[in-house]
Amino acid sequence: MSEPLRADAARNRAAILRATEELLTSSHPRQISMEQVAAAANVGKGTVFHRFGSRDGLLHELMRERARDLEIAITTGPPPLGEGAPPRARLLAFLTAVVEVVARNKGLLAALGTGAPGAGAPKQEPREEHPVYRSWHGHISRLVHERRPDLDADMLAHVFLATVHSEPILNALERGDGDRLDRTLRDLVTGLMPE
Amino acid sequence: MSEPLRADAARNRAAILRATEELLTSSHPRQISMEQVAAAANVGKGTVFHRFGSRDGLLHELMRERARDLEIAITTGPPPLGEGAPPRARLLAFLTAVVEVVARNKGLLAALGTGAPGAGAPKQEPREEHPVYRSWHGHISRLVHERRPDLDADMLAHVFLATVHSEPILNALERGDGDRLDRTLRDLVTGLMPE
DNA sequence: CCGTAAGTTGACTATCGGTCCACTTTACGG
DNA sequence: CCGTAAAGTGGACCGATAGTCAACTTACGG
Known part of the structure; x- marks a missing residue:
């Protein structure tokens, strides 16, 4: 179904999810920024977006x-x-x-x-x-x-x-x-x- | 309950509400920016915030x-x-x-x-x-x-x-x-x- | 080992809610 | 009428933040 991730990628993926859970226990999702998540997971913001879009x-x-x-x-x-x-x-x-x-x-x-x-286009689905x-x-x-x-x-x-x-x-x-x-x-x- | 508005303020208030309704018929609320509303109502963004907070x-x-x-x-x-x-x-x-x-x-x-x-303060109500x-x-x-x-x-x-x-x-x-x-x-x- | 595809990164961009304040308009008492 | 103070106006500006990108690093099969 999905290609296996490289070792470092898998590690970071897990770290990001765990960090998000952690933050989620103390704040409403709307107040958690992606930057916070990245910082808490000790990765760059780009990594978060690369993995989760x-x-x-x-x-x-x-x-x-x-x-x-x-x-x-x-x-x-x-x-x-x-x-x-x-x-x-x-x-x-x-x-x-x-x-x-x-x-x-x-x-x-x-x-x-x-x-x-998504974007500004008239996507109205x-x-x-x-x-x-x-x-x-x-x-x-x-x-x-x-x-x-x-x-x-x-x-x-x-x-x-x-x-x-x-x-x-x-x-x-x-x-x-x-x-x-x-x-x-x-x-x-x-x-x-x-x- | 509320002081009557000045003539121009009342006019603008109505215009803003009408413009918002108008935009609302063609888009989800989340995609409507306050700037759009202001433009559609022919007022400045500041006016919208002054009136509605x-x-x-x-x-x-x-x-x-x-x-x-x-x-x-x-x-x-x-x-x-x-x-x-x-x-x-x-x-x-x-x-x-x-x-x-x-x-x-x-x-x-x-x-x-x-x-x-509101702000970043730990207001968790x-x-x-x-x-x-x-x-x-x-x-x-x-x-x-x-x-x-x-x-x-x-x-x-x-x-x-x-x-x-x-x-x-x-x-x-x-x-x-x-x-x-x-x-x-x-x-x-x-x-x-x-x- | 090495080539390379996958992964990483943080500076950068675009957007947007909200603020601020200099300026304009209105209401109104005299 | 007119002067003035209160109300209203608007757009430049600010800070935050989702998402992009191009240069750099790393894992790993052969």
Whole structure:
């Protein structure tokens, strides 16, 4: 899928990601400059851009990393996250897991969701969806459809995920209200998928 | 509440707001620079800042304007938006109206929801909520609580509003999927507030 | 070893939000 | 009317920051 990196490149890549995580624990993504990241990783700014292309690319990649465990859990792990449990249980487990991942990553997802297209050219495309978002959306959508094929599973999945894009909710999570959100989502799902 | 503006100031204020709306119809808020706004309104950049304080202030004020009609409708208008109808009907009518307002205003709300605190100082407060958001949140929260005092109305209201913060959903709205979203929200509310 | 492709770097550019202050316009009391 | 002070105006300027680039360094297969 991708050429292996040279030893120094791999080292720097890891250092940059680690430094970004580090900075992320103490600041909102919007306040972290690429220069800060480069400095914290002990590399030149150019290196950061060479590897990740852009600010969004870096955040994007970091998110990918953070989401990997969950991805594995739902595809090859045991129920209720993995296959085997009924859709409703899987959905509830998944939403709980997503809330947990997002809570641990503050505004990362939110920052990702907000990117402007490139140059000044009249590129007006809605911007490609983030792979992690796509994966999560597909999973929710599939589970909902399985149990309630009469609903608009696609839109419903977007609505559920919107939750973790919302700044007020992110703030609530930061205050430790993760379980409140969890219970609320549970109530919503239960309303839609009884039993 | 506020001193009346001088004639020229009022004229320019209106021109700036109108120019911003104009630009907003053809671009995402993030790509509109204050310089563009100033140019489009035929005023100096300084004037824009003098009147609105900041980029956020301008967007903020514009949103306020856009939300005014809805505000009036729910406080003094006829049912089902205004008082008189049962909570469920009022909530459904309100959500439909919100979707409609947001659909007509693209990412305005989304752009508002995303602001970083000020200077470099370690000001880490969660940032004050937008008045329009607060008003909408309070309204939803009250209606939910009236019918289902057992639920976490506060969090639930955040979840409903998160919907209009989400970029994928905003894109869907732009594609004319407003009624799909509307139906989906209706399903969610119905699941929670049956009858 | 050596050639070379990959990687590194920080000075440089472009852009943009926001500030500042000298200048202009308006409102209004006399 | 007119003089004046308060309000408003505008654009040069500043600091920050995402992203570029061309010269330089390094890893590594043969």
